[in-house]
Amino acid sequence: MINVTKSFLPDKEEYIGYINQIWDSVHLTNNGPLLQRLERELRDYTGAEHLYVCGNGTVVLEIALKALEVTGDVITTPFSYCATSNSIIWNNCVPVFVDIDPDTFNIDPELIEAAITPQTTAILATHVYGNPCDVDKIAAIAERHGLKVIYDAAHAFGVKYRGKSLFLNGDISTCSLHATKVFHSVEGGLIITSHPELDHNLQLLRAFGHKGDDHYFYAGINGKNSEFHAAMGLCNLPHVPSIIEYRRQVFSWYDNELDWDYFKKPRLADELEYNYSYYPIVFESEQALLHAQKELLAMGIGCRRYFHPSLNTLSFVPKFFSCPVSEDIAGRVLALPLFVGLEKPDVLRISTTLNRVVRPAVS
Ligand SMILES: *Cc1c(COP(=O)(O)O)cnc(C)c1O
Numbered sequence: 001m002i003n004v005t006k007s008f009l010p011d012k013e014e015y016i017g018y019i020n021q022i023w024d025s026v027h028l029t030n031n032g033p034l035l036q037r038l039e040r041e042l043r044d045y046t047g048a049e050h051l052y053v054c055g056n057g058t059v060v061l062e063i064a065l066k067a068l069e070v071t072g073d074v075i076t077t078p079f080s081y082c083a084t085s086n087s088i089i090w091n092n093c094v095p096v097f098v099d100i101d102p103d104t105f106n107i108d109p110e111l112i113e114a115a116i117t118p119q120t121t122a123i124l125a126t127h128v129y130g131n132p133c134d135v136d137k138i139a140a141i142a143e144r145h146g147l148k149v150i151y152d153a154a155h156a157f158g159v160k161y162r163g164k165s166l167f168l169n170g171d172i173s174t175c176s177l178h179a180t181k182v183f184h185s186v187e188g189g190l191i192i193t194s195h196p197e198l199d200h201n202l203q204l205l206r207a208f209g210h211k212g213d214d215h216y217f218y219a220g221i222n223g224k225n226s227e228f229h230a231a232m233g234l235c236n237l238p239h240v241p242s243i244i245e246y247r248r249q250v251f252s253w254y255d256n257e258l259d260w261d262y263f264k265k266p267r268l269a270d271e272l273e274y275n276y277s278y279y280p281i282v283f284e285s286e287q288a289l290l291h292a293q294k295e296l297l298a299m300g301i302g303c304r305r306y307f308h309p310s311l312n313t314l315s316f317v318p319k320f321f322s323c324p325v326s327e328d329i330a331g332r333v334l335a336l337p338l339f340v341g342l343e344k345p346d347v348l349r350i351s352t353t354l355n356r357v358v359r360p361a362v363s
Pocket residue numbers: 056057058059080081083084126152154155176177178188189
């Protein structure tokens with residue numbers, strides 16, 4: 001079976017080397033030496049001075065909302081993973097869904113201002129598939145209306161925009177280090193801020209909001225990560241350039257093989273050093289997508305409807321907002337297999353099948 005993704009694993013001996021260090025230190029979690037080392041290496045890698053490693057890519061969204069004291073309405077994208085809008089709901093805020101740009105699938109900045117109410121305090125946007133949002137327009141809107149900006153950069157590890165880490169935009173950016181992402185620590189998350197004064201709060205919020213056993217500052221949460229997870233991150237980080245390079249190759253194979261008369265891809269930003277995190281294609285109809293997905297599955301090839309459904313349509317969102325572009329794209333987009341080790345003949349088989357399914361039958 002070929003799945004849409006396959007986790008990268010480092011050399012086992014190298015991982016065991018770190019495990020031996022953990023046995024020696026008997027420091028298993030609580031801001032241990034490996035976690036601190038991973039944070040230092042990630043600060044060097046990203047150029048982000050104020051960066052912390054946490055438990056996962058969802059708890060960092062929750063911590064970001066708390067750290068910025070976000071309340072009321074939060075403008076967000078319907079085209080993301082459910083963690084984005086669920087974190088807003090968990091903070092007792094209302095996700096106000098603003099439709100996406102039909103070319104980039106990122107939140108459409110032209111629609112944001114019309115959605116701002118007196119209750120709006122923040123914008124939480126996702127860099128979809130690691131492709132940058134229109135960060136300039138969003139920053140200008142936030143400035144005009146006094147709003148906080150959080151980027152869910154879960155897909156954006158390794159992405160550089162205009163020569164700098166994409167993580168350096170907004171008041172806070174978050175990332176996921178989940179096993180399915182480009183760079184992972186099995187489970188893990190990053191929180192990055194450009195505001196040094198938030199540093200202290202982020203560290204407190206991820207560790208129950210207290211320092212020592214006497215000083216309680218916040219109703220914090222357990223957003224910590226363990227030495228075992230940090231060890232996996234330390235093993236994987238040096239491989240990131242070769243991981244991205246392999247993914248770039250798979251991209252070019254699909255790019256060359258698929259029949260672009262029948263598929264569409266999101267348009268990537270200019271001045272981008274991309275991480276090739278996902279390979280989504282948009283079919284002409286949902287029916288064509290379902291047909292292709294079924295044919296591929298019969299060949300032992302799993303694809304993922306990512307993202308589907310559009311988050312504004314979920315039954316538990318407190319308020320419904322119509323987002324026709326997102327609903328349309330979510331119905332027709334399919335992420336194709338993409339991982340280190342996926343071989344060219346498999347990409348050719350997948351592409352041939354997809355082309356055959358969508359091309360009109362010759363009579
Ligand atoms: C993966 C992902 C998350 C959640 O990350 P976890 O580490 O699984 O909690 C959040 N947002 C987006 C856009 C994601 O893709």
